[in-house]
Amino acid sequence: MDHAIHLINHTPIKWLDWKTPLEVVSGLVPDFTKYKVFGCATYVYLPEEVHPKKMGPRSELMTHIGYEPSTKGFKFMYVSNTIFITAMATFDENLFPCCPIAHTPCSRPLHSRPFSGPVEYAFKA
Numbered sequence: 704m705d706h707a708i709h710l711i712n713h714t715p716i717k718w719l720d721w722k723t724p725l726e727v728v729s730g731l732v733p734d735f736t737k738y739k740v741f742g743c744a745t746y747v748y749l750p751e752e753v754h755p756k757k758m759g760p761r762s763e764l765m766t767h768i769g770y771e772p773s774t775k776g777f778k779f780m781y782v783s784n785t786i787f788i789t790a791m792a793t794f795d796e797n798l799f800p801c802c803p804i805a806h807t808p809c810s811r812p813l814h815s816r817p818f819s820g821p822v823e824y825a826f827k828a
Contacts, residue, residue, distance in 0.1 A: 705778075706741060706769030713738075739777070743767050744798035747779050748791040762793075766800050 713733040715721045726732055739745075746762040754760060765779035765787060776790045782800075 705772055709770045709772075710738075739767055739794050740796045741767065741769065742799050742801065744795040744800050745777075745779055745792045746795070747787060747789060764800065765792075767792075767794065 712724050713735075715723050719727055723733055743766070745765050745767050747765045748762050749760070763781070765781055767777060768780050768786075769778045770776075771778055771788050774788075774790075776788050777792060779787045779789070779792065781787060
């Protein structure tokens with residue numbers, strides 16, 4: 704829900720003369736370059752408290768699940784459904800760890816339907 708509300712508040716609206724609600728309230732124009740694809744793979748930097756071994760991994764593959772309100776951080780989810788919040792991550796917007804269509808590992812399948820090939824979507828501009 705936080706991710707959807709964040710996007711709605713940063714989307715231009717016709718009856719506001721194509722301004723965003725954030726722009727009307729605060730006067731700030733949102734920076735659209737920071738938006739990332741929901742559900743994409745991220746390699747999240749782990750602080751030393753999380754990886755105590757010197758030779759252990761410094762980052763972990765997680766899934767991007769939204770933005771943290773009132774901070775510059777992002778929300779990520781481990782495979783074990785643990786939420787992790789940080790601003791230091793590398794995004795791979797072409798990989799979706801929990802997407803059964805892409806044949807990537809997922810802790811819970813989204814549906815039990817077998818893979819039937821790539822799905823094509825047609826959008827009108």
